[in-house]
Amino acid sequence: MLDKTGIAKRIAKEIKDGYYVNLGIGIPTLVANYIPEGINVVLQSENGLLGMGPFPFEGEEDPDLINAGKQTITTLPGSAIFDSAMSFGMIRSQKVDLTILGAMEVSENGDIANWKIPGKMVKGMGGAMDLVASAKNIIVAMQHVNKAGESKLLPECSLPLTGVNCVKKIVTELAVLEVAAEGGFRLLERAPGVSIEDICNATAGKLIIEGEIPEMQI
């Protein structure tokens, strides 16, 4: 079974040379730490920055320079700043190659719910609805089950949706799965020490298992 860092490391392997990538808050943010050596990747922050660098050194924080999580960050040589309309323009027109975000639920046809729990204070969708509606490749980073032990990979989402028919791949502490074109979660890899039975037990939606399922290489 993987911890959050393990999930981030596995997702980092999906990032290819020349990609523009938008990372959501939570586990996706950690992915930036494990981008493979020797490839050129540009991180987009939807508040208006391409080429997001690491956190600043203490004493060098700039209140005018933050990421979409409102954290102080830095730019890199080659960075570019733009306004919010252009930021979502490049997202909508699919210039961003890969979007990685967290989720509360994913359905077997690729619907995602990650912004609202009825009865709880709603904070808003931020840029998530724009990202999932337009991104050409969406990978979800999440735990396979919720705190109550219930599967988050479902036949249909029970929570209010963020977007429909959009998730391509899911990486959890147990497995890597892709959303099959015909519907269902196709099991691609299992986490170290995790059996197919463990994954079956934790998946409420249709699980497609074809042939030998390899163990993840991290």
Added chain:
Amino acid sequence: MINKVVANADEAIRDIESGMTLMLGGFGLCGIPENCINALVKKGIKQLTCISNNAGVDDFGIGLMLQKRQVKKMVSSYVGENAEFERQLLSGELEVELIPQGTLATRCMAAGYGMPAIFTPAGVGTEVAVGKEVRNFNGKDYLMEMAFDADFAIVKAWKGDTAGNLIFRSTARNFNPVMAMAGKITIAEVEQLVEIGELDPDQIHTPGIYVHRIFQGKDYEKRIEQRTVRSI
């Protein structure tokens, strides 16, 4: 050149009245019009509709206006980390309309470009789509979203000249340029107000035609919401 300069924030907001709709630039606490917010709090007008990506924190930014119950409705994409906001929302004192962030930005842009509406895929198939026209283009569904109609847009820039030309700094740019284009009357507060001719025309982000009033701001706090640093 037309001179847009006013003396201070109080003069810039002199004719903003209770019940009006305001756009306020900024992302989180970054690039917010601190001087004008403080002047609005001092003026004490009420029943405002505020279009702003976020709602500040309890004791800074739009949070200060919430504390004085000046806001009737917030139109935002994300309103987290604000206890007074949550209290007013749950008690029914405050109305909130949550809008996807890109839709929020593009509805501002549409107003500034003179277009009545835009089509976006954001929110298709979700509760955001309820009651909205859906149009299919090339096999994909889009929601029709209307351009905003705001009485005033209030923005913060880094530099501006007396003709109202603006230059923003770093990610404090965010919603400011698109909101500057979108107000019936646009007020810009700047960290450095300079004479015409001092800004390079090629470097202007917002042309002065969009800006009706400009003033030299003062005492910027520029509070950091999440101070994150790297260890060596």
